[in-house]
Amino acid sequence: MHMLDHPNIVGLKHYFFSTTERNELYLNLVLEFVPETVNRMARQYNRMNQRVPLIYVKLYTYQICRALAYIHNCVGICHRDIKPQNVLVNPHTHQLKICDFGSAKVLVKGEPNISYICSRYYRAPELIFGATEYTTAIDLWSTGCVMAELLLGQPLFPGESGVDQLVEIIKVLGTPTREEIKCMNPNYTEFKFPQIKAHPWHKVICILCLPCLISGCLVCTVAVRFGAYFWKN
Template sequence: SFTKNQKNVSKRLNLSIIKDDVTISYMAERVVGTGSFGIVFQAKCLETGEMVAIKKVLQDRRYKNRELQLMRSMIHSNVVSLKHCFFSTTSRDELFLNLVMEYVPETLYRVLKHYSNAKQGMPLIYVKLYTYQLFRGLAYIHTVPGVCHRDVKPQNVLVDPLTHQVKICDFGSAKVLVAGEPNISYICSRYYRAPELIFGATEYTTSIDIWSAGCVLAELLLGQPLFPGESAVDQLVEIIKVLGTPTREEIRCMNPNYTEFRFPQIKAHPWHKVFHKKMPPEAIDLASRLLQYSPSLRCTAERNR
């Protein structure tokens, strides 16, 4: 657990790793993120001056850390890279895992906020550039290590403002999905949660990431979330307002165990009316092909590149 004064302590936090008989020291400079998982520092390598991000998470001694295992298996230009890792303890004998990762200064969330604060839309060239790289990263994690991220959202897409390179980050919810093995359905941040998860599906596929990425694309085009639900049920209402009421067959595709069918019959809202009139038809077409009720009908990340 993290105390409030830990933000103040961070500047004095000196972390040293011995790797290949060479000591690498990091000085934490500021806190860049906090959550239920722990805390993320921006830190500087004292030997080289290189900036890094250090994610510090409380570690259960009984289990291996899944995020560490997955990050070690992934090397791709659109996935944040792991540089080192080390364990540290506190006076209360709590064990912390420290993941040292490359530092990328911005997130897609903050870039979007910049444009909305300026009352501007994101230029389409950047929408294309960021979306392409997001799908390129997803195509890699879905096929090479076979990983499902399970929390794709603008906050977890890093952006270098100088090069416009995009990197997927935060694999704290990620998992290698195995056919036939159940998974938890209460996963993914609400606005980006695929409908099958809201229906309580436990045998889902990497297509939940495709839905989330479709929501991110729509948000880049709109400048605000497409489905801003205030609860799990309201989330489904927001989706139905755009896609219309799912058919029995679509519900079966999302979760075969879900037999209740008490939804108001609402017609689908035409996709071209969701976006402004000058929106290129190919952008609308892509969003509509990603945001489908039936998981198997959504495009794969490979096809979207």
């Protein structure tokens, strides 16, 4: 984290090592204080039977993508666990900061990575299909899920298991084609899925102009998924 210096990424103030009675070594991080998370803030609105104001959804999404554009393109890091709990926010200024880089990694082309990564509701389909050579596009899928959750007041894809997560995605996006599955993971050989048509985005999220932005992130074909710079600009 000492490599990261950005207004939308939580700052590392200090670090130190400590040991337990069993002689286990622990790394302790001292981070800047940010009072709230986007998750807790959204739950507060839900308790009042309200949704996060649209202006805040746009503002938070912009700031997430500013941070991702920085770590993806300037530092070369994939966060791999973008979710509302890992997005801190100052409720007074609405400045947002991404935190928890415990799953973050520099992705090197040609080198395999673990596919069982990222919290389930926000896990990109290529990870569910077992891909090990994925890209920073998995963070943009997660961002689309976060944005949709803020607008809906609940997770868009609330799967109860890895397989059920894929079912929830198919309910909205429709059944992926063989070509899409091969693009996500060339080594995947099981193609037996029920044929389900995609659900129109304007019926999923009834807010003018935003469905096309979310659908640009939540697309199975990684090559056409929006990048962080698209949102940032």
